[in-house]
Amino acid sequence: MNKTSQKQESITTRRDFIKTLWKIAGIAAIFEFTYVGFSIFNPRKKTQISETSLFNAGNIDSFKNGTLTQFRANKFFLYRHADGGFIAFSVKCTHLGCSINWVAERNQFICPCHSSHFDIMGNVLSSPAPRPLDSFPVIISNNNILINTAKSVKRSKFSTNQLTYAQ
Amino acid sequence: MKHNFIFHLHPKKIRESSIRFNLTFGLGGMAAFLFVIQVFSGLLLKYHYQPNPANAYDSILYINNGLIFGKLVRNIHHWSAIIMILIAFLHMMRVVLTEAFYNKRKNSWFTGISMLIIIILFNFTGYLLPWDQLSYWAITISAGLIEYIPGAGTILRKAIVGGCDINEITLSNFYHLHTGFLPLILLILAIWHFWKIRKAGGVIMSKTDNNSKMIDTVPHLIKREAIVALALTAFILLMSIFIDAPLHERANPIESPNPAKAPWYFLGFQEILLHFNPFIATALLPLLLLLFIIYMPLSKNDSNTTGLWFGFEHSKKLFIVTMPISIFGTILFVLVSELFAPQSLFPSISPIIATGLIPLVFISIIMLILLKAAKKYLAPSKTQIIQSVFILLSLSYITFTAIGIFFRGEGMELMWP
Numbered sequence A: 001m002n003k004t005s006q007k008q009e010s011i012t013t014r015r016d017f018i019k020t021l022w023k024i025a026g027i028a029a030i031f032e033f034t035y036v037g038f039s040i041f042n043p044r045k046k047t048q049i050s051e052t053s054l055f056n057a058g059n060i061d062s063f064k065n066g067t068l069t070q071f072r073a074n075k076f077f078l079y080r081h082a083d084g085g086f087i088a089f090s091v092k093c094t095h096l097g098c099s100i101n102w103v104a105e106r107n108q109f110i111c112p113c114h115s116s117h118f119d120i121m122g123n124v125l126s127s128p129a130p131r132p133l134d135s136f137p138v139i140i141s142n143n144n145i146l147i148n149t150a151k152s153v154k155r156s157k158f159s160t161n162q163l164t165y166a167q
Numbered sequence B: 001m002k003h004n005f006i007f008h009l010h011p012k013k014i015r016e017s018s019i020r021f022n023l024t025f026g027l028g029g030m031a032a033f034l035f036v037i038q039v040f041s042g043l044l045l046k047y048h049y050q051p052n053p054a055n056a057y058d059s060i061l062y063i064n065n066g067l068i069f070g071k072l073v074r075n076i077h078h079w080s081a082i083i084m085i086l087i088a089f090l091h092m093m094r095v096v097l098t099e100a101f102y103n104k105r106k107n108s109w110f111t112g113i114s115m116l117i118i119i120i121l122f123n124f125t126g127y128l129l130p131w132d133q134l135s136y137w138a139i140t141i142s143a144g145l146i147e148y149i150p151g152a153g154t155i156l157r158k159a160i161v162g163g164c165d166i167n168e169i170t171l172s173n174f175y176h177l178h179t180g181f182l183p184l185i186l187l188i189l190a191i192w193h194f195w196k197i198r199k200a201g202g203v204i205m206s207k208t209d210n211n212s213k214m215i216d217t218v219p220h221l222i223k224r225e226a227i228v229a230l231a232l233t234a235f236i237l238l239m240s241i242f243i244d245a246p247l248h249e250r251a252n253p254i255e256s257p258n259p260a261k262a263p264w265y266f267l268g269f270q271e272i273l274l275h276f277n278p279f280i281a282t283a284l285l286p287l288l289l290l291l292f293i294i295y296m297p298l299s300k301n302d303s304n305t306t307g308l309w310f311g312f313e314h315s316k317k318l319f320i321v322t323m324p325i326s327i328f329g330t331i332l333f334v335l336v337s338e339l340f341a342p343q344s345l346f347p348s349i350s351p352i353i354a355t356g357l358i359p360l361v362f363i364s365i366i367m368l369i370l371l372k373a374a375k376k377y378l379a380p381s382k383t384q385i386i387q388s389v390f391i392l393l394s395l396s397y398i399t400f401t402a403i404g405i406f407f408r409g410e411g412m413e414l415m416w417p
């Protein structure tokens, strides 16, 4: 009597154990498929072609100190600081990603979507934008200005160490 | 043969009172029928639509101007999509108000919520396809909204958009979700939804209705379903003949329109984000909402008015006070937040407190006072409280959405429509 009930118990636990295994396998499968699904969505992640894409903006001498040059088709503004350093701002508003405009008469970037204002260093003058304009890395090689438009960098506040200088 | 198919969906006999129109208003059936309309009008559009940025806009132009009945089919697909969100939403309200989400209907509640999310995803992915200024920037902005979700935002945005910008990968992703994956998921969920309702003994009915006499499904129920479907078809046809679906200029990734708005059903969310700190608006509030939705069917149904609209003696009163409180409370909140702009009033306080904690605490205190008052004067049961909280949240979101659609003009300034 005692023996049989013991046997039955061990059968049920074994069965339970296998059931649990099935459940774990099922959950693992769901996660795998979800991961595979998401990876397929973002095919560029694997090939990494987008990590650098250098755009040649031209010779450094063609940019005067304290001026802003628009490269809207390439999604950036190039600013040469009064001290000669360069910084490239992304045209993407940091609020929700609209393309900002440079309004020369007010000396400000203004976003048409929800009217965030930025000064010429990209700092926020009026919200809803939560942070200054993102920048793209600038490389100066052979007096040519190369902008890596594939890699936008988040900044907190403008400071001169964000500038790139010619050697 | 014909009957065999019908009896896959319906039992042979049903209670007479379950087909009373003012019990369900046929809203679930309408949603199901709209899905059928969407599948067929969508399949027709699919013949001519080309899912790549170079040709998408031109193929829509061709559908509109070159194809016989092309514009009509596009209009039908456009308006039915919008009506589908509205109908699914009303259906959900009916389920809440007749207390039809408890016990055996728990599963239908969860599949229903999932279907509502899928319907919104349908609309969202479909919105990009015309590749005009409206769709391009609406999706850009929505992707920007997603990015605010703390922790997961950037990854989620990248996965949905398929990289950095809205481009050919995004369009391809959205197209195949819209025309392949989502319909399949919705179909599976709908079958599950119907099956569980049948297992629960059909739609919810009050105690007295549960004893009404049994009648044949064919012709009684079938006749009514046909009438609802035909009326809906007529309405959508008329609307599509007289009102054209919008189509703006070709998408221009360099020039943003002013103002740029998310698709209309996300405008409530965009509006909330204007008043709350991103952490609150994109993480805390949606999480609380989700928990409430999960809690609803798991809580105990302590009322004996299941299956009745406003069955509880005070519930009509309770709902009638809840509605204006929700609507005017939301409007007042927007005005106060807009006029006094807490962030510029206290620039030294961290934003999570100024546009997070302060409004939240303020709203919670008002809610608690109202709850106390309601408990004192109207003595609602737990079920009625859940119902009125649901009404409160829904109407508040609708009000936020209406403000976003009609009262936000150039530069997202408040304005008169």
Ligand code: HEM
Residues within 6 Å of the ligand: B024, B026, B027, B028, B029, B030, B031, B032, B033, B035, B088, B089, B091, B092, B095, B100, B101, B105, B108, B109, B110, B111, B112, B113, B114, B115, B116, B119, B190, B193, B197, B200, B202, B203, B204
């Ligand atoms: C594509 C969307 C949907 C379709 C096609 C659909 C279809 C249906 C149909 C045909 C019924 C039968 C009763 C009636 O006509 O009212 C029903 C009932 C029900 N639906 Fe939906 N529905 C959808 C979305 C939703 C949503 C968003 C919810 C709420 C979260 C929901 C929850 C329920 C529940 C709980 C029932 C059972 C109600 C009862 O037994 O009285 N459904 N649905």
Ligand code: FES
Residues within 6 Å of the ligand: A093, A094, A095, A096, A097, A098, A111, A112, A113, A114, A115, A116, A128, A129
């Ligand atoms: S996207 Fe620029 S202000 Fe909203």
